[in-house]
Amino acid sequence: MDATILGFLLLDALQNGVIYGLLAVAMVLVFAVTRVILVPIGELMMFAPLSLVWLQGGKLPGTLGLALALGALWALLERGRGRGLPLLGGVGLLLLFLLARGSPALAYPAAIFLVVYLGVASYRVFFQPLREATVLAYLIMAVGLHVAYQGLGLVFFGPEQYRPEPLLSGEVLAGLSWQGVLVLLFALLAVGGLYLFFRLSLFGKALLAAAENRLGARLCGIRPEEAGMVAFAIASLLAALAGLLLAPLINAAYFMGFMLGLKGFVAAILGGLLSYPVAFLGALLVGLFESFTSFYASAYKEALVFLLLVPALFFQSLRARAVEE
């Protein structure tokens, strides 16, 4: 291995690592606030660029129908004024999509809005009614949604891979495209933005409080349902943006989100599903590990990543007590 290859591998590791990192942070956030392990985050991530490609081709994607159907269920589940949000959101989404068919500039916000709306509606329809369910029930539900959304992705977009136009074309230097730089910048911005959101805004603090102690937060007037919706909205937003930026680099397809999400998990588990910075660092480690295993044993790189779980789980196991009250 020479310096050039090493450079390529490191850049590759960094680019993938920050994406896993964003997914891991989103998963830790959703888990902390709602106890849901967001397995379908990968599907949400892929729905963004695939819907974008459809819109740019002047077609309405099937995901729009899915989002509107779940939005309708969401509205049915709400009472009174609570229906305003899903109904207004649904109408807005539909209008945005109809307009975006003709104007490519609107296609990006439309795709992002779609994924956020879908994410929040999924929470409201599938997770919130389970309310005091066990983590296990949430997890089974999340895995169910993952397979359903993945199957629907196949129905909506077919098995082909698509490559949307990058926002910035060309290369900064060999191995690093401007789009790649954009991915890194976005990751930095997102992490910084989340930090400021949680530190400075009252809403961010309320969300952290809800994550820390649900009952206590409720006693302070923070509605856990609302906190859950916001957590899902943030996670979907991160997934959508990451998906849109990454798609030109990896050629998006309906099945690709799952592996990306799963590596985000590995990173989140490295952080014990608790710590944001450790999860992000874990994601960079996953990226690095993957990059180097793909150089030495490319056929197995997807499998070898999961080996990282062994030491992570082992160390956490040493610290844990089997019984908790």
Add this chain to the structure above:
Amino acid sequence: MRYGWFLLLLLPFLLAPFPFYLTLLNFFALSGLVALSLYVLTGLAGMTSFAQAAFMGMGAYATALLTVKAGLSPWFGLAAGLALSLLLALVLGGLTVRLKGHFLPLSTIAWQVALYILAGNLVGLTGGHTGLTDLPPLVLLGFPLDNAFRYGLLSLLVLVLAVLALHNLRFSRLGRALLALRGDALAAASFGVDPAALRLKAFLLAGAMAGLAGFLYAHFLRFVNPTPFSLEASIKYLVMAVAGGVGTIPGVLLGAALFTGLEDWLKDLLPLLLGRQGNYETIAYGLVLAGILLLAPQGLFPLLARFLPRKEGSLPRAEPLPLPAPSGARGEVVLEAQGLRKAFGGLLAVNGVFFALRRGEILALIGPNGAGKSTTFNLLTGAIPPDGGRVFLFGKEITGLPPHRIHPLGLGRTFQHPHLFPELSVLENAALGTYARTRAGFSRVLLGLHGEEEARALATAYRALKRVGLEGLALEPAARLTAGQQRLLEIARLLASGAEVLLLDEPAAGLRAGEKRELARLLKALAREGYTVLIVDHDMDLIMGLADRVVVMNYGEKIAEGTPEEVQRNPLVRAAYLGEAA
């Protein structure tokens, strides 16, 4: 009654003219076996696995490699397959059973995906996606099982035996312990259940069952490739189990039957509807799973079971387990705390507490809210480890031991909020107490050789229920009990355990005046018999009339000790309780 399951073996004869349905029948039996493995994991132990198909793959590939590549007998393949699945379960489970509940299922997803990729990519070993072909048929008693009819007899026989074995497991000390662990690990551990070890064993059993299913699958199709061992397949089995009702054996089999039929139908129908080939049935799985979890979280079978005649249980008549009467000199020290200390962050909850509990006495631990009573209690029982100080039980140091190691030495506890298992009967709740006094392990239980011990355990529990006056409710679900009856049931469970040192955490909370008098009478009688009681409570009337000695705590420290009269006169105690100037 339960031998009625053998009627399933008639199905191949009924379906003999329809080869297609015979094949489906085999698939049902094999799916049923995997779904049963999830009954053990999810229904009993409250864990789950998204890797059951990977365990099947272990069983299938092991036998395929040994028979095709090495030309060995399939029975070697079976042994190797079971060994491999057990090994996988040991690694996966060993790493995660001590962690919080979600780490195990999450890591099973990851390992499932990894193993699937390996099966597809290790082309030299596994044949990649083309797989391995021409597995020999199984030969049983000289008959080659080379058609779906003969094979169906075998696969259904295995299924029925598995059902009977798991039925034995459910109605055994291990089944109770697993259910208890699912509901409340601390309560289970307080009666001698080692949570991590028992979870691991359940995981091993489930892995071996799936491995066996994989072995049968491989020799039925006589061909293996990675597809049936994918994450989608694992999820399919979970959908089966959850949809049918993962908490009951008939439920998971119902789910397996429904989905084996449905899958075939969906695979034909959906591509036709959508005009393209693809794994569209996953959409249906996902949505069915979501729908079941939302609308009927217990699954379909409990809905049907309402229309089935309810089986009446019977009261135990066997000889109870020998009750070791408390022995030893009255007044000798049985439990001793020396300088116990525990801090939660900056809060010093317990700071240097000393006291000794003497045989045959009732010692009360009292103090205002936040005085550190409950923490002291948890330190004594091993629920939380102390930061400093030592605890001795019968002269043996137990500092820092987990609850499941402390209980068998003769210490039992009740909980401030009763930790019962509402879906179990009152009798079974009490029988959990006998866990540490009974021995039957997994192999004995699965083979059904634990009957005598089980009958005696139930009889012991029944005797304990009589002692507290709950025998009339023995067969009712514990969910029907009033708050006061729940407290009594906790005490019955404690008596069934044979522990001599009884630690009672607010046993009178929520009791009516009459019930409190009953409780006091019971505790006094127990103390006379040589049991030793440590009681934490707020009810001063009860404590002052009941306790021989009182230890008073405030702000984590012991401020007084003595007879009820002495502590009532103590100015420090009066200050702590009434705010009088000391």
